[in-house]
Amino acid sequence: MLTSTYLGRYALWFKATNSDHLRFPTVPVNPAATPRRLERRQSPVVFDPVTVRGQDGERKVPLDALVNDTGSTALLVLRDGEVLYERYANGGAVDRLNRCFSVTKSIGSALVGAAIRHGHIDDIDQTVGEFLPELRGERRGELTLRQLLEMQSGIRFREGVLPWQDDARTYYDPDCRRLTLGARIVDPVGEFFHYNNFCTFLIGMIVERATGETVDRFLERAIWQPIGAEHPASFLIDSGANRFVHLESGFNATAADLARFGLLYLEDGKVGGEQVLPPGWVDLSTTPEGRRTDQDYFRHYRKLPWGRPLSSGRYFYGLFWWGYLAGEAEHDYFAMGVLGEHIYVSPRHRTVIVRLSERFPPGMWWPPVFRQLAEQASMRA
Numbered sequence: 001m002l003t004s005t006y007l008g009r010y011a012l013w014f015k016a017t018n019s020d021h022l023r024f025p026t027v028p029v030n031p032a033a034t035p036r037r038l039e040r041r042q043s044p045v046v047f048d049p050v051t052v053r054g055q056d057g058e059r060k061v062p063l064d065a066l067v068n069d070t071g072s073t074a075l076l077v078l079r080d081g082e083v084l085y086e087r088y089a090n091g092g093a094v095d096r097l098n099r100c101f102s103v104t105k106s107i108g109s110a111l112v113g114a115a116i117r118h119g120h121i122d123d124i125d126q127t128v129g130e131f132l133p134e135l136r137g138e139r140r141g142e143l144t145l146r147q148l149l150e151m152q153s154g155i156r157f158r159e160g161v162l163p164w165q166d167d168a169r170t171y172y173d174p175d176c177r178r179l180t181l182g183a184r185i186v187d188p189v190g191e192f193f194h195y196n197n198f199c200t201f202l203i204g205m206i207v208e209r210a211t212g213e214t215v216d217r218f219l220e221r222a223i224w225q226p227i228g229a230e231h232p233a234s235f236l237i238d239s240g241a242n243r244f245v246h247l248e249s250g251f252n253a254t255a256a257d258l259a260r261f262g263l264l265y266l267e268d269g270k271v272g273g274e275q276v277l278p279p280g281w282v283d284l285s286t287t288p289e290g291r292r293t294d295q296d297y298f299r300h301y302r303k304l305p306w307g308r309p310l311s312s313g314r315y316f317y318g319l320f321w322w323g324y325l326a327g328e329a330e331h332d333y334f335a336m337g338v339l340g341e342h343i344y345v346s347p348r349h350r351t352v353i354v355r356l357s358e359r360f361p362p363g364m365w366w367p368p369v370f371r372q373l374a375e376q377a378s379m380r381a
Contacts, residue, residue: 028234115211236252
């Protein structure tokens with residue numbers, strides 16, 4: 001009974017872990033009947049040590065040691081769909097489901113693209129009120145899908161894990177639709193970036209209304225099976241009664257299937273020549289054109305842990321995807337979760353990297369490490 005209430009869950013499940021899919025209610029996402037084969041080299045590529053910057057300064061670390069010592073449960077490096085490096089540690093395994101946390105948001109972005117591809121949504125400049133009539137006639141109903149996907153909604157979101165703060169509320173509440181409909185706009189819309197789970201929940205509600213399916217069933221039909229997923233996946237839901245998918249952080253999958261999802265983006269939304277996402281959707285979601293990288297745009301995070309990398313001018317935010325300006329006129333992009341889960345894509349180097357984990361080492365920032373691996377993968381392919 002306690003775990004059917006918000007305060008009961010908060011008290012009993014206070015700390016989010018990589019095993020939360022074993023205690024939350026979940027729904028399955030079934031794999032493809034014929035999985036997409038991932039080619040693996042008979043002799044794995046040997047990568048040079050990578051430069052890592054953390055709380056103890058800068059150091060060179062062999063890749064195997066980096067996996068072992070950072071709580072990583074899986075690390076895969078693929079170039080042009082071929083697996084060059086694959087290592088499991090800290091309890092990880094080929095068939096182990098891992099929590100994806102906010103990597104889920106980037107899957108939510110793909111769901112919007114798939115809904116456009118299938119004719120359920122016209123474009124991302126449609127308004128929330130067109131899909132959620134209960135919000136018509138108020139400011140939230142006038143928000144566009146683009147403003148939600150770019151985290152520019154102005155909706156109030158209080159970071160923190162205290163019971164009245166929204167990180168905790170959106171994670172543990174047993175009725176997230178009701179919770180989302182109670183959220184209010186308090187900041188200027190479109191003026192600055194504020195990472196916000198309510199944006200993701202609204203996207204989930206819109207996908208439900210537009211497609212007439214639950215998010216998990218639409219994902220299974222429109223994306224997960226078309227990419228050739230090999231293993232069963234799952235989604236956390238708020239409760240069995242409400243069955244609302246946690247599109248902000250609730251997806252659980254294997255590293256290899258997340259690599260298949262990354263390949264979908266590397267290949268411009270195609271699998272084997274078949275267009276799964278609309279033409280141009282990947283560029284619209286992940287390129288820096290028209291996106292801000294200045295400190296003022298990320299001003300909400302000046303005093304928070306994200307502030308240091310975001311103040312560097314090298315990062316931007318697309319449609320639920322992070323971007324990294326890795327060189328002159330060159331960018332990579334990535335999905336990222338709170339425990340350091342990543343799907344990292346380097347278009348120039350034709351590389352996809354997946355890291356799954358039990359923890360995010362304090363003071364460490366992974367994109368520069370992944371960029372080094374992408375450069376090495378390109379040279380060794």
